[in-house]
Amino acid sequence: MVTTNATTGVWSAAWGPYPGAAATSAEEALSPSDGGTWQDWQEWSTGSPLPDDYDSTVSPVELLGGKSLPTSSGVKIRQVNYMDEEKMELSLMMTFKVAWSDVRLQGLSKSWVPVPSHLLWLPPFRFGKSVIAAKEARSSGSTQAAAGSSNVSTPSDGGHSSSVSTWLSPDGQVSHSMARELRVQCPVDLHRFPVDTQECLVELHAYGGTVFELSVTEDVPSPLSIDLTNVQSQYVVTGTLIKASVNSIRGQDLPCEYFSQKCSTKRDADLCAAMRYCDTSGGQCQQCAAYIGNCRTVPTNCSAPSDSSPRSYSTLEVGIHLQRRLPYFIFRFYIPTTIAVVVSWMAFWIHHTDSSPRVFMGTVTYLVMEKRERSFFLYPLQQISYTRAIDVWYLGCLVFVVLAMLEFPLVHVLERTKGKGNKAKDCPKDPPVKIPRARQIGASATEVPSPSPAAPSKPCLYKKPAVLDSWARIVFPTAFAIFFVTYWMVLLIT
CATH class of the missing domain: 1.20.58.390 (Neurotransmitter-gated ion-channel transmembrane domain)
Known part of the structure; x- marks a missing residue:
């Protein structure tokens, strides 16, 4: 679920079933334990709780006086499909969670309430060049083309989706979830085939002063998790990578990488792969469905920028390390x-x-x-x-x-x-053995003289x-x- 700190605005997500993740309609998605009700959803669908002066086209960055907008972020890889090595493409299903604070929305609710995403301002996101196509993933398994092949900032149905992806807290915290089916271009190297390893990267860019904020805590050791029970590929996921950096639009400066973490999932990759379609409500299956692994945070020389600049943008990079199944x-x-x-x-x-x-x-x-x-x-x-x-x-x-x-x-x-x-008859044979015998004529015996050695013959x-x-x-x-x-x-x- 989603937790907040009202003082600092820090947001984190314990990866598991988030509100509305496993339902096909808003009514089925909501329950009292989520903090929202069906009546809340119906009320917010009309937009009546919003202030009259609220404009969803105005970014909260403009209200911060030139400061950047920290956006707490988390990623879950929900499915890894078969890799097409001829086209060098890998199909993935990923969920990106982002949360930010908007002072204009403070005090509009008494608890977390579901809000139609088209009513609120959403950060402008775009996928990087490695993403060939992106589709909005539905919980029921169907997909719907997003606005543009790589644009993920606008709901594909114009805001009339029945799924719940955006939640609002009493202190103005907005939690937004984006589930996407992606086709990713991967540089395939087959020198070591069939003992080869591959790496696929997915980049998500944020513009307009939005900065990805990644944090590590004792309860959540990594902002990235993966469902190892849903790896339907000829590869095994042996590791993951997540990075955050600031890049220049002109491309003249080197990226400023302010967060980098590598996680190893090789230890339980085969075990979790055998637990497909298991009950994720508890036990080992629940851990495999939201697996993090052994993570190591890599020190960086940069820090997250605090000032907003129109000449820069923030990048969230997610990597998957794959090893081919050898048996x-x-x-x-x-x-x-x-x-x-x-x-x-x-x-x-x-x-x-x-x-x-x-x-x-x-x-x-x-x-x-x-x-x-x-x-x-x-x-x-x-x-x-x-x-x-x-x-x-x-x-x-x-x-x-x-x-x-x-x-x-x-x-x-x-x-x-x-x-x-x-x-065969020309090959030398052992000479016959002659046993000398003594003749009884006379007192002394006479011996038969030994034969002379035979001449050397040619090799046989x-x-x-x-x-x-x-x-x-x-x-x-x-x-x-x-x-x-x-x-x-x-x-x-x-």
Whole structure:
């Protein structure tokens, strides 16, 4: 819910079901616990509680005497959809909460009341260049095109939406929520595919002296949270990033970054992903639905500006770090190709004279490699001109399979060479052993003289095919084991 400090105007949001977030109509959205009633909504829908001199086109900045308007901000990533790597686009659903103080609205209510957003002044917001399209997200799942592809400051239906997005407190605090479905352009790098990591950034710009104010407390350690149970992507969200900075409209000065925080969600990413459609009313599921993670606030050299300048604007930057889910590729690519390489070694145990089984074994393993190549070599369907990690693995396995196939022709050549050059009868044999015996004629025995040593013969190739197979049984598995370990060490450690 929304909490305020009437003295300092500090606003914070404990991310959970905010008033009106899970309803399709204002009547269903309101309950006494929210501080507003259906009668309040009907009364404010007419605009009668507003002062006669209130003008929604006049910014509170004009009433501050040149000071900027601090806008307490919070972001929740409600859904992460599939990434189209060919177009380099990621679909997201995000909710931006902003709150500011307007002295003209003080004392108009006794508690938090829902107010139609078209009746009040709203800060001028626009998304950055990375956002290709933005749609107003409805709680029922439907969407409606916003005014302009990236303009989020004006309700798309001219203010006649039945959803409750703006609330007003007795001390003039205005809390406004913007739920948007976004298509974001992400720079995809596939050098390490399929162990690649990607990063997508969403920028929200505020103009007219509005400054994003991000704060960290013990109860809310980060202004950014994410619903890890609703990640419907080929990636796992391993971290988030939120920044706030002031930029020059002319682009001459460097951005003044006055808030930066990084959060790691890798520890519970897989656990929360398995809890999709769970009951978010409590327990682990509730934590995963509004997950923050282990956060670290990065020190900055700038501070939030206090003066309003027409030559500057404030930027809220939200980043998502994604890591591809590897098990699919392990079971569909790495294990089949490894098995194909190992099966190709079975030919070394087939006798070198049995040509048909050895040719069949080599052909089958090569066709298996070709099938894997057709399935994954062009995945994803992005025209790239560099070598990916999966290409290195495939080419390495293909080399082992082809070498195993070429080993048989070499054995066959040696077999034929044996028949032409050194026949079996030409190979030297061990000389016969002659046992001298003593003749009984006479008192002394006479010994048979030993034969003279035979002349050296030319080398025999009769046994070399079998020797080559024996060496292949050792060399091929050893070389592949070295390739296997080196590949995964470089891929996972570096």
